[in-house]
Amino acid sequence: MRNDFVKQMQIEMENNKDIVFLTGDLGFNALEPLHQSFPDRFINVGIAEANMIGIAAGLALTGKKVIVYSIASFLTMRPYEQIRNDICYHNLDVKIVGTGGGFNYSTHGITHHTIEDVAIMNVLPNMQVLCPTYSWEAREATKSMMKSKKPTYLRLGKSPKTNFFKPDFKFKIGRGFVIREGKDILLLVTGNILDCGMEIAEIIKNKTGLEMSVISMPSVKPLDKKLILETSKKVKLVATLEEHSLHGGLGSEVAMLLSQSHLPKLPFIPSALPDVFIKDVGSRDFLLNKAGLSPKKVAKNIIKKLGR
16 A cells, blocks of 8 residues: 555655645655655654654744655654644644554564554544555545545555556545445455455355455545445344454444444444454464464354354
């Protein structure tokens, strides 16, 4: 997704001379096209995330549209006070782009595992939270956030190999996309784990005959409440899937929405990372399996919840 983001930013910066790009000493190979094309508007602030947010706020107050880019765990947690007080309180046009969401930097250990970012960004007033699930959504999310003047957090991960795009898709912040239709179960997915969601749907169909609707939710805040509630009316169970902590992410938002709705009570099962530090080091798939987020394990839990 990083390359999709950079390609779209090349277009955005060509069309708008007020865009300034700040990086925290990261991504030189991927970002080199931006550095070469816009040397006066590309600034390497260094490993100083809090300072970078302060600089971004100052630039935004002068009328600039500012991108800050770094590893998601560093960019969301180290400068959190500055994001809250400098960016969100003043509702500034700053876009916070975190790369390596979830276990994408799997072999680097817990310092680089980003499993709390959506939760801490979600609670900030004025902040939009976008977690694209594949390449098309990454490009369109970038395009849409650049049209917006609100503070935005964009979480990037490794894109699945499958392209889930359909010709009738039109990206809008706050909108979800039906990737697969099914009448029995609803699975809501955010972030770069959509391929896992599609595999879960196939496993459940093969084992039970039940059809699962899979909906991509690239916009966590604002959430496509209308689509969720309309689809929930038609199914026997609602589930969520995210490469993020069980607390404060998509699952929490959907649970709150369903509990406050007038729908009959539905079985609900959130599939997310457990409330522990995963101390093992290995591939992303290894860590997801360790955390219980392999397609087979998630499918087994959903089938059990249905009493099958």
